Amino acid sequence: MMIAQFRLLPYVMIPLFFLTTLNVSAQEDPVLVEHGGKLFAGATFRGNGRTCQTCHTKETGALSILQVNLLPASDVLFRHDAADAPGGNTFDRIRQNATLLVEVPMHSNVSIENSSARTALLPRGVPTVFNSSALDPVLMSDGRASSLQLQALDAWLGHSRISKFPTDYDLNAVAAWERSKVTVRALRNFIETGTLPELPRGRTESERRGRLFFTDDNPVNGNPIKGRCVHCHSGPMLNATSQGAQAIFGIPAGSRFGSAFVSEFQLGGGTMLTWEFREQDGSVTKITSADPGRALITGNSVDANAFKIPTLWSVRTTAPYFHNNGAKSLDELLNHYQQYFNFVENIVGIPGFGMTDQDKVDIRAYLELL
Template structure:
């Protein structure tokens, strides 16, 4: 948005940030002032341009040396433009500035504009070889090849040492700076390994990225444009933990009770969602749900997505050789974390996936590892079905609407 079109309030906010640039802004108080200015710009609809300003990281996080100006420019170029001699994809191909991911609507618009868009190459095509773009436009899933653990085989093909699965593209909003668990199954140990794997597997690079290039990509993903709001940005840069908003409408206030950290009592609805969406980022378990035994801080759970298989993905029979010599055969559309741990007897592994943060969730549709929930309303309907199967809890239509109303507040 050109400055000539900004409202007076937006101009004042922009000026605040500009003055901070002149004055140094070297303490947390100045950083807080800059956050307040950014909030004002967001309300005025002009934040995107400011968040893209390469000077901003040093202003709001002056104690983070990795946010040097030249490093920012290098990281942005690598993320947005570098193909590493591959198939034409860059990081930006699959991780948009707006949502950090790709939705079916995004894919449809991009195909209409350019059927040769690199998004539809390789694992983004119907057969994995570059032919057809139907699946990407319908589900926005990519074909991910996962190596089978040594103790796991396929009943249909015992000689196979890998399996190809259909999975959504994890969002880069909030994740790089605030979530140490990377990928839907947690298979990458850090941002450098994640970038290296994506460049090799999805961009089909013909040259290996240098360590400094990987470091620049990782640092760039922790700059202001990769947060859903100043709420999560403040947590990353200043350590200010996000607080659950109180809610304004009656529906939002009713919805809040599902997300507060509290033991399950009465109708079992207060604290229900916080069983898996607890902690500052609302992405870890608490200890209040008794069966199966939950522990505080768990990051992987099955919530019936592979079991229900609404997406209609192919189901295979996986044979796990257990430590005692016995075998466990699991029929699944995607065993999730179990293909990383090799453990089909652990409820945090079998058909389990990373618990995502709820902050900014309204921006990152579709949902679940297979993109089977297109909207937050679909998510609520899924949980109504899930809890009807595993518990006596009945989520009414009003409950579901209240949950959705509240999740939309979690920016």
């Protein structure tokens, strides 16, 4: 772990003032949606046989380790980017972690030490396209895709190796279908009526304590500083930094990238590489990381190890977690957050930031309600 690179809350400033800039259309065109659904599930465009649904399964829109292991070795999932190494024909990584080797073009300021490569190959999990597509304009764990349409085209070219091109109508249709897949009632209601989704109150004592830990972001009220998940998981989608983060850390509210310390703590392993960032003054900043995330896109070393803050709605259904599926379950995820928050309390020296074992039980119970 690299303490020298520690920043309390690494962030990227893309303030998104959700309610004013989000262009949510309550009603998608049903004909377009239906066509998009067919393409998502069935279109191969004379490629390698994979469809979007090969990875974004119809049950959850994501891909779990269990789902991978239920497939026969002959399944189209087990193709090029699922292999352990490029060109290889072993598939242990995807069976153990459900990750694909994703090719990420690097900003011209970034390179890998002793390498002339212009793209990075990184193991990334399959995020769900449900719920987020309608309400989250930031796509991919590093935010590199600019629209659902371009993302779909890239996915068909990259994952499915298509030889026949989708039309613009097809791309719009897939995007419309993705936006239509809203399974959380509070979000559906938000889209249709504009009513902000409310966090569940919790019924049991444990759920209520979990809620308090999750939402208590007021350090000036005599409470010890708690976990305050909402510092990063706030807003209607629980995926943006809050006013509290602004007051305490000077991070603009609404920022969409941050670090949950997955790369810093090497959660989920991965190959450590040294990444070189050319600074404006000509100097080079070297950062060792299995995946520097957002920094590869912005070319700015300050963004190293920051990733998109994902929504937490319906999170109980989409294990494994984090960009690299580094946490296999909510329990593993909370073990990681406990280590992270205790590190902030003990090493960085912010009293009250730590998390007890009881806190973990409570937060888990609460996350199950979302």
